[in-house]
Amino acid sequence: MSKQTHILFVCLGNIVRSPLAEHMFQHLANEAGVGDRFSVDSAGTSAFHVGESPDSRMRRVAASNGLKYDGASRQVENDDFERFDMIIAMDGDNRRNLLLMAQKQNYEHKVHLMRAFDSQAIPTDPVPDPWYGGMDGFEKVYKIIERSCQGLLDALQSGELEV
Numbered sequence: 001m002s003k004q005t006h007i008l009f010v011c012l013g014n015i016v017r018s019p020l021a022e023h024m025f026q027h028l029a030n031e032a033g034v035g036d037r038f039s040v041d042s043a044g045t046s047a048f049h050v051g052e053s054p055d056s057r058m059r060r061v062a063a064s065n066g067l068k069y070d071g072a073s074r075q076v077e078n079d080d081f082e083r084f085d086m087i088i089a090m091d092g093d094n095r096r097n098l099l100l101m102a103q104k105q106n107y108e109h110k111v112h113l114m115r116a117f118d119s120q121a122i123p124t125d126p127v128p129d130p131w132y133g134g135m136d137g138f139e140k141v142y143k144i145i146e147r148s149c150q151g152l153l154d155a156l157q158s159g160e161l162e163v
């Protein structure tokens with residue numbers, strides 16, 4: 001079997017955006033018949049919600065689209081830069097914080113922005129944080145994460161992106 005690609009999705013709290021990205025990517029890879037080629041996880045740059053389950057509003061939107069998941073929030077650790085091939089930030093603030101950690105180990109090249117893989121965005125666009133808004137924000141984030149994960153999977157599968 002060829003080597004697995006290890007991907008870590010990262011947001012601030014690891015309860016809204018990055019858990020969905022983790023499970024969305026695995027779901028799309030499974031559907032494409034290549035689930036075993038990847039090992040995915042998610043984490044937060046903050047410790048605000050460590051141990052908590054993914055956000056119920058985001059999970060409700062995902063479930064209505066047929067995607068169910070669970071988990072517990074954890075914070076990014078220095079070891080993650082060694083263990084993962086790609087570390088994907090949901091927005092510029094999280095990317096900056098990841099780069100500060102990555103540069104200590106010369107792993108800046110592993111840090112990417114999520115919407116660089118969204119066919120309907122420019123690479124610096126954030127996956128917006130829907131925390132303080134209404135359900136429409138969660139619906140929008142769901143679609144952004146679905147498109148970005150599909151774009152990432154396609155780029156890895158086509159060989160356009162090598163890690």
Ligand code: 4NP
Pocket residue numbers: 011012013014015016017018048049129130131
């Ligand atoms: P996440 O969303 O970074 O996508 O998990 C947030 C979760 C919690 C907070 C903000 C964003 N918060 O302010 O507690």
